[in-house]
Each structure stands twice: as C-alpha cells, then as structure tokens.
Amino acid sequence: MKRLAILGGGVALALTALPTIAFAQTPAERLQALEERLLILESELAQYKEAAVQQRIAELDAEKNKKPGGTFELKPAPRFTSDDKKFSFRLRGRAEMDYAAFNIRKGPRDFNSGTELRRARLGIDGTMFSDWQYRLEADFAGAGRDDSNTQEVDINDAYVRYAPKDASYFVTIGQHKTPNGLEQLASSPNLTFLERSNASGAFLDRRTAGGDRKFGISYTYQGANWTATAGVFGQNLALSGAPVGATAIPDESYGVAARVTWxxxxxxxxxxxxxxxxxxxxxxxxxxxxxxxxxxxxxDNVRTVDTGNVAADSYYFAGAEAAAAFGPFSVQGEYMSTWVDRTAGPKVSFDGGYVALSYVITGETVSYKNGVVEGIKPKANFSPSGGGWGAWQIAARYSFIDLNDLTVLGGKEDNITVALNWWINPNLRTSFNYVRFDAKRQGVQTAGDAFAFRVGVNW
Incomplete structure (x- = not known):
C-alpha cells in the first residue's frame, strides 16, 4: 500500500507539471528574460540612487540654511534660549526717577528740592553650557556712581558663576555683592522704601565701607531652608584707591565676608x-x-551723619537680621555694629538698625527665596478694561544710627518713614515716602521732613 501511495503521488505530480513542461521556455528564451529583468532592476536601482542623492542634497541644503535653534521671547526683556536649554541670553535693566521736596524745621542747612535719575542700568546676563552663568551691568545715572571722579559710567555687576545643574551650591568670581545685610542684598525694585536705612547705607557702603558690590570670589550653599555664603573681596572696580592729590596709589583694601540664614x-x-x-x-x-x-x-547729597576719615588699620562688621510674613502682613528688622582698630588711639565702635512693618492692601504676600526678600507680584495687573488694580502696600519704618564714640563725633540720627507703594505690574512701580528725620552732629541739630516720589521700571 505504501508503494502504491508513493506511485500515485508521483503520477499526480507529473500530471500537474505537464502544463509547465508543455509551455517551458527554451534556454535562449530564459536567458533573454533574465537579461531583461536585470536591466529593469538596474534601472530601478539607478532611480533609487538618484532619489537618495537628491534627498541627501536637500538635507545638506536645509542644514546649511537652518536658522539657529531656540526660543525667543519677551518677558518683558528680550530673552533667547537654545533648544537644548544649555545657552541663554537676556537684556536687563532698570530706570528709577525721583522727586523730593524738603521742609527744614531746625538747622542751618537748606536742603535742595528737585529731581534725580536715581538709577539707569543696562546689562546682559545668561548661561553657557548649562553650568555657567554670567552678568555684566552698568549704571549711567550719576547717583549710582561708586566713586567721586565724575566718570559717567559705573560698573555694577561683572561676574561669572559656576552653578552645576541640580546642585545646591555655586561659586561666583568678579564684581558682585558681599554677603551682608538683608536690606542690602535685596534688589532696589524690591525694596519696601525708596532707600535703605541709615545703618545699611553707612556700614555697607561700596565707596567707603566693606559691603555692597566688590571684586572677589565667593561660595554659596543653599539648603532646603537655609543658606551659607563666604567670600574674599577686594575693592569696587570703580575705585582707584588713590586719595586726591596723592603721588602714589596705595594698595587696595581687602577682607573676608560671610552670611548664614535659616x-x-x-x-x-x-x-x-x-x-x-x-x-x-x-x-x-x-x-x-x-x-x-x-x-x-x-x-540732596549732603550727609547728615558723617565720621569723616578715621585713621585705621582694620575694621569689623556684624549684623543680625529677622523678617517674617503672614499673608499680607510683614515685619523686618536688622541691628548692625562696627568696630574700628584705629592707628592711633583706642578702638571705637558704632551701631544702628531699623524695624519696619508693612501691609499689602490687595492681599499679596511679600515674596521670599533663599534668604532674600523679593518684593511683591500683583495678583492682577492694573488694567481699567480688565478690572485689575495691581498691588497696593502701606509701610512704616523706624531707623537709628549712632556714629559717636570717644573722639569720633560722627553724629546720631533717628528717622521715621511712611510709605505707599503701587505695583502697577511686576515691572512697573510708583512709590511715595514721607521721611521725618532728626540728626545731631557735633552740637548742630538738623531736623526736617522729606516728601519723595519715585517711578521705577525694570526688565
């Protein structure tokens, strides 16, 4: 049976193949068919190669003519960020225009009422290769100059910073602020009052004292709710270090500074x-x-308290700071003291401080981040058509300073300031300050009232 099955299968297969055998081509015909098929394949391959070449040429042309990748936006300053987020570039600046009128109650000094361009800054900042940041900013306003040699442009910030992505630390080198003072580290558009307190102005002055912007290197660590910064600083870049009429330029002063917050x-x-x-x-x-x-x-540029030049080998500063905000209410205060090692005579010391209260009528909270007060951002920008009123804030501050000790009679001063601030939007603000000042230096009392108004814009 098995043989019969095999034989039957072979017969069936032969019968099936008969038509094919009947119509089979001759060897010459098969060769000709293969040649024709080969020619068709060669033509298709040539077409494919041509299409691939043309596509590659188009890709190269597109790559050659491709515009730089990235995002350009106005927020509100021109800002460019690369697609990979490794590079960014931004124009920055601010302008603050003041008017003040004085009423003198006691004293021989007649203060000058008038206007002033308090700040007029232009600069750039950005990032490079993700981990590097940079900033260069200059002030073109006379009131912002760091020196007294009448130069028209003053360099505020000029630094590079190494800040690895997702790291908790950064290192800054160049001209930047020393880590001193809660008021001093706040940017001027974020200050509650037009000017910092007398103590901040005296002990952290960039021209004569050891704070504010100076050339140096610093290290900052930022934890979840604390910060620590330390650095070594020389002088401000705008200072030559030479007294008027000096035949030789003396070595620049230098020092160390540090700050911790919690x-x-x-x-x-x-x-x-x-x-x-x-x-x-x-x-x-x-x-x-x-x-x-x-x-x-x-x-008016006249100092109501002033020690004059005190011959000294070195000096020290220490300051304590506290602030809090609960909804629209906020409170802030600092106490500062300095000690001077005089070249002749015993050591002298001076102190000062302030306390300030504020309330945001429209309900916003004063912002705070990494040990610095960052001002107010309106919930709704001022817009008559949209119904927004911006942010309104009222505030009061008491400040004092004592620059008298032993033979140094720099004077004492007590000030009371009342402020009304209107943030039209996050970048445009108007402020009114009433300052009642009372100073006494070397037996001469100077007391009066100042009514000051500012329009400020920053971007």
Missing part, C-alpha cells in the same frame, strides 16, 4: 527668616575708613 517656615503665603552676617577688612595702603549717610533720601 527659614524655619518657608511657604508661599507665610515665612520666617533669621540671619546673621559679618565682615573683616584691612585698610591696607588707604589707612582710613569713613562712615556716614543721608536722611534716607538721595535728591
């Missing part, structure tokens, strides 16, 4: 800040230090 509560609508900072500076070739300030208004 925020036991750090939420969007409530926060508490505690901090301390200090610095030590060697006067080096200058051999002198000077502390003084104006009545917390800059339109």
């Amino acid at each position: 925020a036991p509560i750090q939420e969007e609508t409530r926060w508490i800040h505690l901090g301390a900072s200090g610095y030590y500076r060697d006067t080096k070739g200058q051999k002198a230090i000077r502390f003084g300030d104006r009545p917390e208004v800059r339109v």
Whole structure:
C-alpha cells in the first residue's frame, strides 16, 4: 500500500507539471528574460540612487540654511534660549526717577528740592553650557556712581558663576555683592522704601565701607531652608584707591565676608527668616575708613551723619537680621555694629538698625527665596478694561544710627518713614515716602521732613 501511495503521488505530480513542461521556455528564451529583468532592476536601482542623492542634497541644503535653534521671547526683556536649554541670553535693566521736596524745621542747612535719575542700568546676563552663568551691568545715572571722579559710567555687576545643574551650591568670581545685610542684598525694585536705612547705607557702603558690590570670589550653599555664603573681596572696580592729590596709589583694601540664614517656615503665603552676617577688612595702603549717610533720601547729597576719615588699620562688621510674613502682613528688622582698630588711639565702635512693618492692601504676600526678600507680584495687573488694580502696600519704618564714640563725633540720627507703594505690574512701580528725620552732629541739630516720589521700571 505504501508503494502504491508513493506511485500515485508521483503520477499526480507529473500530471500537474505537464502544463509547465508543455509551455517551458527554451534556454535562449530564459536567458533573454533574465537579461531583461536585470536591466529593469538596474534601472530601478539607478532611480533609487538618484532619489537618495537628491534627498541627501536637500538635507545638506536645509542644514546649511537652518536658522539657529531656540526660543525667543519677551518677558518683558528680550530673552533667547537654545533648544537644548544649555545657552541663554537676556537684556536687563532698570530706570528709577525721583522727586523730593524738603521742609527744614531746625538747622542751618537748606536742603535742595528737585529731581534725580536715581538709577539707569543696562546689562546682559545668561548661561553657557548649562553650568555657567554670567552678568555684566552698568549704571549711567550719576547717583549710582561708586566713586567721586565724575566718570559717567559705573560698573555694577561683572561676574561669572559656576552653578552645576541640580546642585545646591555655586561659586561666583568678579564684581558682585558681599554677603551682608538683608536690606542690602535685596534688589532696589524690591525694596519696601525708596532707600535703605541709615545703618545699611553707612556700614555697607561700596565707596567707603566693606559691603555692597566688590571684586572677589565667593561660595554659596543653599539648603532646603537655609543658606551659607563666604567670600574674599577686594575693592569696587570703580575705585582707584588713590586719595586726591596723592603721588602714589596705595594698595587696595581687602577682607573676608560671610552670611548664614535659616527659614524655619518657608511657604508661599507665610515665612520666617533669621540671619546673621559679618565682615573683616584691612585698610591696607588707604589707612582710613569713613562712615556716614543721608536722611534716607538721595535728591540732596549732603550727609547728615558723617565720621569723616578715621585713621585705621582694620575694621569689623556684624549684623543680625529677622523678617517674617503672614499673608499680607510683614515685619523686618536688622541691628548692625562696627568696630574700628584705629592707628592711633583706642578702638571705637558704632551701631544702628531699623524695624519696619508693612501691609499689602490687595492681599499679596511679600515674596521670599533663599534668604532674600523679593518684593511683591500683583495678583492682577492694573488694567481699567480688565478690572485689575495691581498691588497696593502701606509701610512704616523706624531707623537709628549712632556714629559717636570717644573722639569720633560722627553724629546720631533717628528717622521715621511712611510709605505707599503701587505695583502697577511686576515691572512697573510708583512709590511715595514721607521721611521725618532728626540728626545731631557735633552740637548742630538738623531736623526736617522729606516728601519723595519715585517711578521705577525694570526688565
């Protein structure tokens, strides 16, 4: 049976193949068919190669003519960010225009009422290769100059910063602010009052004292609710270090500065800040230090308290700071003291401080981040058509400074300031300050009232 099955299968297969055998081509015909098929394949391959070449040429042309990748936007300053987020570039700046009128109640000094361009800054900042940041900013306003040699442009910031992505630390080198003072570290558009307190102005002055912007290198670590910064600083870039008429330029002064902060509560609508900072500076070739300030208004440039030049080898600063915000209410205060090692005579010390209260009528909370107060962002920008009123804030501050000790009679001053601020939007603000000042220096009393108004814009 098995053989019969095999035989039957073979017969069936033969019968099936008969038509094919019947119509089979001759070897010459099969060769000709293969040649024709080969020609068709060669033609198709040539067409494919041509299409691939043309596509590659188009890709190369597109790559050649491709515009730089990235995003350009106005927020509100021109800002460019690459597609990979590794590079960015931004134009920055601010302009603050002041008017002040004075009423003198006591004293021989007639303060000048008038206007002043308080700040006029232009600059750039950005990132490179993700981990590097940079900033260069200059001030074109006379009131913002760091020196007294009548130059028209003053460099504020000029630094590079290494800040690895997702890291908790960064290193800054160049001209930047020393880590001193809660008021001093706040940017001017974010200040509650037009000017910082007398103590901040005297002990953290960039021209004569050891704070504010100076050339140096610093290291900052930012934890979840605390910060620590330390650095070594020389002088401000605008200072030559030479007294008027000097035949030789003395060595620049230098020093170290540090600050620590802690925020036991750090939420969007409530926060508490505690901090301390200090610095030590060697006067080096200058051999002198000077502390003084104006009545917390800059339109008139006369100092109501002033130690004059004090011959010194070195000096120290220490400051304690505290602030808190609970919804629209906020409070802020600092106490500062300095000690001067005089070249002749015993050591002298001076102190000062302030306390300030504020309330945001429209309900916003004063912002806070990484140990710095960041001002107010309106919930609704002012817009008559949209019904927004911006953000309105009222505030009051009491400040004092004492620059008298032993034979140094720089004077004492007490000020009371009342403020009304209107943030039209996050970048445009108007402010009104009433300052009642009372200073007494070397037996001469200067008391009066200042009415000051500012329009400020930043981008």
